[in-house]
Amino acid sequence: MSTSMSSDNLDGQKERVVYIGSQELSKISSLLPSNKQRSSIVHALVHAFKLMSPDFSDSKYLQVIHPRKATYKDLATYHTKDYLDATLNYIPQLKDEISQTLQMEFGLEDDCPYFAGLPEYMQLVGGATLTAVISLQRKLADIAICWDGGRHHAKRSQASGFCYVADCVLAILALKKSIPGSFGSGSSEGHPTQSQRKPRILYLDLDLHFSDGVSEASEPQCTHISSYQSQTLSIHHTSLGFFPPSKLANLPDVSASDFDPYTLSIPLKEGASSSTYAKIWPIVARVRDAFEPDYIIVQCGVDALAGDPCATSNWCLGDADGSLGWYIGKILKEWPGKKLLLGGGGYNSPNAARAWSYITSLALDNPLDLESNIPDHAGFPLYAPSFTLDVPQGNMVDRNTEEYLDHILQRYELIVQRLAPLVASQPH
Numbered sequence: 001m002s003t004s005m006s007s008d009n010l011d012g013q014k015e016r017v018v019y020i021g022s023q024e025l026s027k028i029s030s031l032l033p034s035n036k037q038r039s040s041i042v043h044a045l046v047h048a049f050k051l052m053s054p055d056f057s058d059s060k061y062l063q064v065i066h067p068r069k070a071t072y073k074d075l076a077t078y079h080t081k082d083y084l085d086a087t088l089n090y091i092p093q094l095k096d097e098i099s100q101t102l103q104m105e106f107g108l109e110d111d112c113p114y115f116a117g118l119p120e121y122m123q124l125v126g127g128a129t130l131t132a133v134i135s136l137q138r139k140l141a142d143i144a145i146c147w148d149g150g151r152h153h154a155k156r157s158q159a160s161g162f163c164y165v166a167d168c169v170l171a172i173l174a175l176k177k178s179i180p181g182s183f184g185s186g187s188s189e190g191h192p193t194q195s196q197r198k199p200r201i202l203y204l205d206l207d208l209h210f211s212d213g214v215s216e217a218s219e220p221q222c223t224h225i226s227s228y229q230s231q232t233l234s235i236h237h238t239s240l241g242f243f244p245p246s247k248l249a250n251l252p253d254v255s256a257s258d259f260d261p262y263t264l265s266i267p268l269k270e271g272a273s274s275s276t277y278a279k280i281w282p283i284v285a286r287v288r289d290a291f292e293p294d295y296i297i298v299q300c301g302v303d304a305l306a307g308d309p310c311a312t313s314n315w316c317l318g319d320a321d322g323s324l325g326w327y328i329g330k331i332l333k334e335w336p337g338k339k340l341l342l343g344g345g346g347y348n349s350p351n352a353a354r355a356w357s358y359i360t361s362l363a364l365d366n367p368l369d370l371e372s373n374i375p376d377h378a379g380f381p382l383y384a385p386s387f388t389l390d391v392p393q394g395n396m397v398d399r400n401t402e403e404y405l406d407h408i409l410q411r412y413e414l415i416v417q418r419l420a421p422l423v424a425s426q427p428h
């Protein structure tokens, strides 16, 4: 994949934050059957808040980079030839003639139907995340944002859970190939060996749903992204019958023969609120500390926020301890390494736009006031009735009891005890 990105700074005094976007990307991403128009709504609000203005922040500025289309070869780094043949060669007029068997084999039915524009969608969304990756590898920025990415359910040879292209896995694979010495952040003090070792990638998934497509690709028996170079940690809701079914969605058992400390999960019960997320933050921080990543990919799915049609969790955007904004703020400010912020689930499109606009302002080191009025723009009526930025907590009862959270904390004591020496024993 090639790109013509410039390394010139708009302003030598300001740090660049890369933002992947284009009219073409927005248009094609807005066709996604599960999230129609969401991409356009998100980018329009980011624009309306003037986050793209060079004057928005005193210390940073947003550089919009148009995504390049991923080539067949880029996508084939992970996806199978058969799957790519089925998705990239899709012709709408032949939809009815494509056999049911073929649709079933590749998951192209039910929640992942064929849709007009699917080939371009695969190329542009896969390409958007890879463009963000390249911008980090080329040291154009320490933070890259791609709200159209984060399709964490897509499998190597199957579409699943509204996800057709496994851009998160493609990102991990591309980052693993970074040339030693060509990566690392200027803020990575305390990592003297960083430039000599192979890059390490932490994939943190904040979506309501388990990151099965990424975590299963990371299992030791799956040779695609498995190795000491990548660590996955998914915080999600899981319960009997809740999508996606996967044994990896459960709390890891260190005594199990197939326990893999590089593939971790924190399963939460219904109604998870910011106080629950605040309680588990030390675990997230300890996993990061043990793994010492050079790159951090955060899948910022927003379907765990209150007001989402999934109505399973009760997280808030805000800046209260444990909120989504608080999490991202800590990751951006306290963790060394380069960050790739991806989108994901989120079926209340105005709330997704609120959350991702706010996170973009955090990345620019100039957080928007959560009480801000939504600026006047074409999408304005969608923000009724509050017409303000925040996504506050609702009234749902948080079923994550003190006992349950203590149980998770205790289990992670054992997990980190296993992870830390394992990481320390890997080549530097």
Ligand SMILES: [Zn+2]
Binding pocket: 207, 208, 209, 301, 303, 344, 345, 346
């Ligand atoms: Zn989700």
